[in-house]
Structure formats: C-alpha cells, structure tokens
C-alpha cells in the first residue's frame with residue numbers, strides 16, 4: 001500500500017491540479033474579511049459567511065474535480081493497462097486513489113480553517129479562537145464529502161471522459177441551493193451534507209458534528225458504503 | 241524438453257455474441273522469441289490482455305511459469321514486463337519520472353532506471369516531459385518500462401507499430417539480443433509477417449480468433465516448397481501428354497505446373513515436350529513465399 005501511495009503522490013505532485021486546493025479557501029477568506037460580523041457571535045458569523053460558498057458549492061464540486069483528476073492521467077496516456085499489469089492489487093490501487101482525493105480535501109479544509117482564523121485575527125475579534133467550532137466544521141465537512149468522493153471516483157474510473165463525471169457532479173450539486181432550505185429534504189440529500197455539516201450551530205445536535213446522528217449514520221455512512229462498494233467491485237472487475 | 245513459460249488451453253473471449261478469441265492453445269518454451277502473428281482484429285491484443293490479467297477469459301485456463309494466472313496473478317506479474325497496444329505514459333512527467341513511478345511499485349533499484357534508459361537510448365531525453373515525445377520515443381519508453389523489473393518474460397504487443405524504418409530496426413535488434421544476453425522469453429505480436437520472419441524462433445498464427453499454426457519458424461519455412469512452371473503453346477494438349485507419360489503435372493492459367501520434382505524428372509519432361517514439338521518458352525522455379533503460405537492457412541484472408 002505504501003508503495004502505491006508513493007507512486008501516486010509522485011504522479012499527483014507533478015500535475016498542477018493540487019493547486020486547486022487554494023482556490024476556495026482563498027475566496028472564502030476574502031468573503032470572511034468583507035462581511036461584517038457583530039459581537040458576541042463574530043467568529044460564528046464569519047465562519048457561516050465563509051461556509052456559504054465553500055460548503056454549498058465549491059467543496060462538493062472540488063470533490064468531483066479531484067476524483068476526476070486522479071483518474072485523468074491514467075485514462076489519457078493508457079496508464080490503467082500499464083498500472084494494472086504491474087504486480088499490484090487492484091483493490092489497493094483503488095484505495096490509494098480514494099486516499100489521494102481525501103488528502104486533497106483535507107488540505108483544502110485545513111486551508112479553509114486557516115483562512116477563517118486569519119480573517120478573525122485580522123479583524124481583531126475579542127474572544128479567543130474557537131478551535132472546537134472551526135475543527136468541528138472542517139472535519140464534519142470532510143466526512144460529509146466521503147460519499148461524494150466515493151461516487152465520483154466510481155464514475156471517474158468507469159468513464160474515460162473527463163467532462164462527463166464533472167457534469168454529473170454539477171447536476172447533483174446545483175440543487176443544493178434549493179435543498180438546504182428545505183427542512184424536509186435537506187438532511188437526506190448527500191450533496192447538501194458538506195454544507196450542513198460545516199455550518200456552525202449554537203447548540204450542536206450531536207457531540208462531534210453539526211448534523212444529527214441519524215443523518216451521519218444513514219445518509220452519510222449509508223451512501224458512502226453504497227457508493228464505495230459499487231465503485232470498488234466495479235474496479236476489481238474492470239477490463240482494461 | 242525445455243520448460244514451458246506460457247501455456248493456455250481453450251482460451252476464449254467473447255464480446256457480446258462474437259468470440260474475439262476462440263479456443264487458443266498457446267505453448268511458449270523458455271528462451272524463445274515467439275512471434276504472435278495475425279491480421280488486424282485477429283485477437284492478438286485480446287489474448288495478450290488476458291495473459292496479463294487485464295481482461296478475464298470467458299473460457300479456458302492460463303498458466304505462466306507453471307502457475308495458474310487466476311490464482312497467483314501478482315506472483316506471475318512480478319516476473320513479467322509488458323507493453324500492450326499503444327505505449328502507456330504520463331504526459332506531465334518526464335521520462336525519468338515515468339520510470340520512477342513504476343520503479344517504486346516494482347521495488348527495483350534506482351540504478352535500474354539509468355540502465356533501461358540507456359538500453360532504449362533515451363538517456364539524453366530523460367529530463368523532458370513525455371507529452372513532447374514522438375511516438376517512437378514513447379514506444380521506446382514503454383519498452384524501458386517493461387524492462388524495468390528485470391522480467392523473465394516480456395510481452396510486447398506490436399512494439400514496432402508506427403515507427404519509422406530505423407526505429408523498427410532498432411527495436412528488432414533489441415528484441416533479438418535479449419534472449420541471448422539475458423535468457424528471457426519474449427512474446428511479440430505483429431500483423432507483419434516479414435517482421436516476425438526476421439526475429440521470431442517460434443511462430444503462432446491467429447486468424448479470426450483461432451490459432452491456425454503454431455510451430456518453429458523453420459517448420460513454417462519448410463512449407464515453402466518449390467514449383468516448376470513451364471510456359472508453352474497449346475498447354476492443354478501438352479498437359480495431357482505429360483499425364484499420359486505418368487508425370488504429376490497440373491494445368492494452371494495456361495501454364496504447366498510440377499511441384500517437388502527432381503532435376504532428372506524435369507529434364508525428361510522437357511525432352512518429351514520438345515520431341516512432341518511443343519515449343520518450350522520458359523521454364524522457371526517458383527518458391528512460395530511465407531505470404532503465400534499464410535494466405536493458404538487463412539483461406540485467402542488478406543491483411544498482411
């Protein structure tokens with residue numbers, strides 16, 4: 001597994017895609033600076049403003065872009081047949097690709113947290129940095145992205161086209177804008193979960209996350225297992 | 241009896257309702273250069289993909305190094321280097337980085353990269369991104385990648401496709417040198433008979449998914465028996481004369497043909513024709529080329 005990850009990291013590092021991890025955090029930080037937040041909830045308000053563009057649109061979209069990209073250089077140069085004719089297990093290759101996507105998302109989330117803290121400190125917020133609130137938000141967002149990453153990796157390994165998986169992702173992400181406003185559907189729609197999980201709340205429903213335990217178990221874990229199992233078994237059998 | 245490196249039995253692959261590969265029994269002994277020959281679409285790539293575990297056989301079994309590929313795939317693949325169809329590469333990486341990405345997976349020593357780069361003469365281009373490479377350079381990089389793990393078995397699918405004549409020559413010489421220098425076994429496919437003729441020691445001919453010939457190249461060449469062709473007037477009368485004298489002659493396109501005939505008998509035939517006042521314009525020997533044999537074997541299907 002370590003060998004496969006090192007090889008994957010080499011391929012990823014030399015492509016410029018990882019630069020995308022800066023885009024959304026930078027944009028969100030600008031918003032964090034621009035919007036004025038009043039005491040006593042200034043940290044929470046700033047984080048909420050920042051989460052709006054990031055969690056609602058960019059984070060789900062980036063999940064798709066990252067997944068498509070870790071497959072793109074295999075599709076374009078005929079890499080799959082070379083890679084899968086090596087003495088490596090297909091299952092580990094698939095896991096390594098997924099870990100790469102998760103790693104990129106983690107980096108994005110950490111930068112986002114850094115941006116939020118930067119905005120708050122620069123604006124001289126009185127209360128000290130709310131580590132728990134920010135931490136809950138970014139890790140919750142990451143966990144909520146896992147089902148999306150699993151689905152997008154499935155689609156990206158199956159289709160050699162780069163645009164098709166991204167189109168799927170956009171089609172599922174755009175309804176977020178409507179869905180999150182709905183009490184009824186919001187907590188069931190997987191693409192809305194990154195936003196909902198990142199949105200800070202005064203009384204957190206369930207210890208470590210901003211979403212309820214039911215949502216975490218059934219919507220996030222459930223859809224992750226479904227998408228991951230489908231993609232994984234597909235990849236084990238894929239003919240290249 | 242030499243050790244068998246690749247052995248398949250009843251290997252078949254169905255796409256939809258059509259068999260792209262049907263009942264193929266490959267037999268490749270150690271140290272041979274096995275030329276896998278067949279026109280485009282005959283099923284060479286499909287067979288090779290199954291040998292590498294990239295596609296699943298519909299039927300049949302594959303043994304490589306005496307191991308069942310299905311059960312011990314990774315063990316087998318550790319000892320195999322391959323290049324399937326067009327070369328694989330990561331365009332955004334340099335030649336060296338491409339090889340490094342593979343070397344890590346194979347656990348090969350770093351020095352091996354320089355060795356394979358020099359074998360395929362890419363040392364000077366090693367620092368350039370591969371997306372700027374010509375097809376021939378990508379092909380050579382693909383061969384370097386196949387050699388990286390010091391394989392005992394090398395599987396090369398049409399490695400000279402799209403190369404210029406000097407590139408073809410170079411790769412052919414490289415292939416020919418390997419069994420001698422390193423004792424490796426090579427399976428090399430091609431749709432060009434002339435190419436297989438120049439490098440293979442064993443030949444397997446596949447057509448429409450079926451193996452129609454598998455033996456040493458000498459056996460194939462031995463089939464190229466010679467014909468004596470005689471041109472004369474009133475060929476039909478002449479032919480009847482020769483038959484009446486007990487010669488095994490054939491009449492083809494107004495010419496007389498005698499196959500596998502001794503010098504003594506041919507002199508008699510000519511004397512008899514002249515005595516009976518048939519004008520003998522031309523006596524010539526016609527050797528069947530490997531192409532003719534191939535056409536005979538495939539029942540006239542072209543493509544070579």
Ligand SMILES: Nc1ncnc2c1ncn2[C@@H]1O[C@H](COP(=O)(O)OP(=O)(O)O)[C@@H](O)[C@H]1O
Nearest residue numbers: 255256260278279280281282283284285286287
């Ligand atoms: N993935 C596939 N799906 C359907 N048909 C295929 C597939 N791959 C190959 N074929 C068909 O199988 C036959 C053999 O193809 P191939 O093995 O590539 O031939 P060759 O390498 O000898 O030129 C062809 O008719 C081809 O169209």
Ligand SMILES: [Mg+2]
Nearest residue numbers: 284285325398
């Ligand atoms: Mg082919």
